[in-house]
Amino acid sequence: MSDPAAPEPSVAPSSGMSRNVALAAVTVCALIWGTTWFAITFQLGSVPPLVSVVWRFSIASGLLFLGCLLTGRSVRLTRGQHLAALGQGAMAFAISYGCVYLAEERVTSGVVAVAFASMALMNLILFRVVVGQRAAPVVWTGASLGALGVLVLTAGELSGSRLGPEASTGIALALVASVASTVGNFFAWRGQQQGSLVLPSTAWAMAYGSAILALVGLATGVEWRFEPTFGYVASLLYLAVFGSVIAFVLYFSLARSRGFTLASYIGALTPGIAMLVSVVFEDARFGWPAAAGLTLVVLGQVLIVRAPRAG
Numbered sequence: 001m002s003d004p005a006a007p008e009p010s011v012a013p014s015s016g017m018s019r020n021v022a023l024a025a026v027t028v029c030a031l032i033w034g035t036t037w038f039a040i041t042f043q044l045g046s047v048p049p050l051v052s053v054v055w056r057f058s059i060a061s062g063l064l065f066l067g068c069l070l071t072g073r074s075v076r077l078t079r080g081q082h083l084a085a086l087g088q089g090a091m092a093f094a095i096s097y098g099c100v101y102l103a104e105e106r107v108t109s110g111v112v113a114v115a116f117a118s119m120a121l122m123n124l125i126l127f128r129v130v131v132g133q134r135a136a137p138v139v140w141t142g143a144s145l146g147a148l149g150v151l152v153l154t155a156g157e158l159s160g161s162r163l164g165p166e167a168s169t170g171i172a173l174a175l176v177a178s179v180a181s182t183v184g185n186f187f188a189w190r191g192q193q194q195g196s197l198v199l200p201s202t203a204w205a206m207a208y209g210s211a212i213l214a215l216v217g218l219a220t221g222v223e224w225r226f227e228p229t230f231g232y233v234a235s236l237l238y239l240a241v242f243g244s245v246i247a248f249v250l251y252f253s254l255a256r257s258r259g260f261t262l263a264s265y266i267g268a269l270t271p272g273i274a275m276l277v278s279v280v281f282e283d284a285r286f287g288w289p290a291a292a293g294l295t296l297v298v299l300g301q302v303l304i305v306r307a308p309r310a311g
Contacts, residue, residue, distance in 0.1 A: 022254060022257070022258045025250045025251075025253070025254040026254065026263075026266055026269070028246075028247075028250055029247050029250050029251050029254070029263075029266045030266050030269040030270055030273060031273060032242050032243055032246065032247040033113075033243065033247055033266060033270045033273075034113070034269070034270040034271075034272070034273025034274050034276075034277065035273065035274075035277055036238070036239055036242075036243040036247075037104075037112060037113045037270070037274045037277075038274065038277045039235045039238050039239055039243065040100070040101060040104050040235070040239065041104060042231045042232060042234075042235035043056075043101065043232065043235055043236065043239070044101070044104060044105055045227065045232070046225060046227055047225045047226065047227050047232070048217075048222050048223060048225070049098070049101030049102050049104075049105065050098055050101070050213055050216065050217050050222055051217060051222060051223075051224055051225060051226075052101060052236070053093075053094075053097045053098055053101055053210075053213055054210050054213050054214050054217065055226070055236060055240075056097075056236060056239050056240050056243075056244060057093050057097070057206040057207075057209050057210040057213075057240075057244060058206075058207075058210045059236070059237075059240040059241075059244075060206050060240045060241070060244035060245050060248075061203050061204075061206035061207040061210060063240070063241065063245050064199055064200075064202055064203035064206065064245060064249075065200075065203045065207075067199060067203075067245075068199050068200050068203060071199075073197065073199055073200060074200065075200045075203065075204070076200075077196060077200060077201065077204060078194065078195075078196075080194040081191055081194045081195070081196040081201060082204065084187050084188070084190040084191035084194055084196065084201070085187075085191055085196070085201050085204040085205040085208060086187075086205075086208045087183075087184070087186075087187035087190070088184050088187035088188045088191065088201075088205040088208075089204070089205040089206060089207070089208030089209035089210075089211075089212065090184075090208065090209065090212055091180045091181070091183045091184035091187060092180065092181050092183075092184025092185070092187070092188070092205065092209070093184070093205060093206055093208075093209025093210070094208075094209040094210075094212040094213050094216075095176070095177070095180040096177045096178075096180040096181040096184060097177070097209075098213055098216075099173040099174065099176045099177035099180065100112060100173075100174065100177045102170075102173050103115075103170045103171070103173035103174040103177065104170075105170070106166045106169055106170025106173070107170035107171060107174070112170070112174045112177075113270050113271045113274040114174075114271045115171070115174035115175050115177065115178045116174075116177070116178045116181065116270065117146065117147070117270070117271050117297075118146070118147040118178070119178055119181060119182055119185075120142075120143040120146055120147075120300075120304065121143040121144060121146070121147045122178070122179065122182040123143075123182055123185055123260045124139065124140060124143050126182055126183070126185075126186055127186070127189075127260070130186065131186075131189075138303050138304075139303070139304055141300075141303055142299075142300040142302070142303030142304035143300065143304065144300070145296050145297070145299055145300030145303065146296070146297050146300035146304075148296055149292075149293045149295070149296025149297035149298075149299075149300060151293070152292050152293035152296060185255065185260045185263075187205075188201070188205070188252055188255065188260075189255075189260060191205075192256050198249060198252050198253050198256065199249065201252075202248055202249060202252055206244065206248075251263050251266065269297060269298075271297075272297065
């Protein structure tokens, strides 16, 4: 456990990523992940969700290992780095995305996206309680505004619908996924403390996550299938290349530089993008609560980004 007076990662960057670069990384990740929720719906059907997740992160980890080899980066990790990558893979990729795909079989992609929108606040609480790291009051305010904005943004939608057992299960799965991703962030931070680099550690984490889900599939008798249709293959490649390789490399690079709270705030921005995608492709309509909620989310983002760096 670190010194209780140590600053929270979001305000104590370990490298020199500027605010403009950080904002660009947040924007790119939010745009990618704001569309992946919809892309996942093309993965649901004849292929079991667990199998689709295995295909996705197997491809992504393979591409990351290849990228390491092509750029001369070693993929060897120490024992401590491997343990951190194993924890990250189990929580952030196996449990989290396994639950995400199962949740999207029961509720809309927008509702699942919303469950991840409070991860900035979850990260603040986790790092404060477990590691003893502190954040400036403005960071707590920003994260809380984001969580409140998401609540306002979706309150009308959720209160106007009658949630049956399937939908309730879907929401519970989405919440489990968001908590698992938060714990995965902690293991990623542990890997950073062990000196692991972003590309090899992420490659191993995705490989571990895929292997864990594959073992679960073999143990439970899941039918291993692949759907050779344009929609399935195109969405799988988009999710693997953009939603996994590009977005997660940017995400973890941002987290190491500007902190996991700022990086996790991407989850508060994606529901608005996911809603826009629903408007364009699913003919959805949203009223003033959505506008009010998005305003709070953006205000919270501004506060977190502009938080002073600890000396």
